[in-house]
Amino acid sequence: MIAVIAAEGSSSLPFLIVGVWVLLLSVFVGFIIIQKVPPTLHTPLMSGSNAISGITIVGSLYCVSVEYVEASTVCAVLGCLAIAMAMINVVGGFAVTNRMLQMFKAKDAPKSGAKS
Helix, strand or coil: CHHHHHHHHCCCCCHHHHHHHHHHHHHHHHHHHHHCCCHHHHHHHHHHHHHHHHHHHHHHHHHCCHHHHHHCHHHHHHHHHHHHHHHHHHHHHHHHHHHHHHHCCCCCCCCCCCCC
16 A cells, blocks of 8 residues: 555656556566476466465455445446456366366276176
8 A cells, every 4th residue: 555655646657657567577477487387386376376366356346345436437347357357267277277186086997897
């Protein structure tokens, strides 16, 4: 909250430009980090990203609350969009994690003939 107040009061760069710059840097750094993850760590990484998306959902629900809706309709629209995207991410992440874990399950041994 303090960073937002300080950024709004500064006259050097508009708040939107700083936000877009942070977004672009985080996308770049995230892409570089994810690219270097070995395949054995993809399932734990997916679980971690699901937890982060859960936090995003809670934050988005707060943005859609009455306090912010009265201040700006844009906050409500962006909050609803964030909720939808985070829910898609969580559901898709759990589906992918479940599929990956199914690959490691032991398969039933084939039965060889009937025993008398």
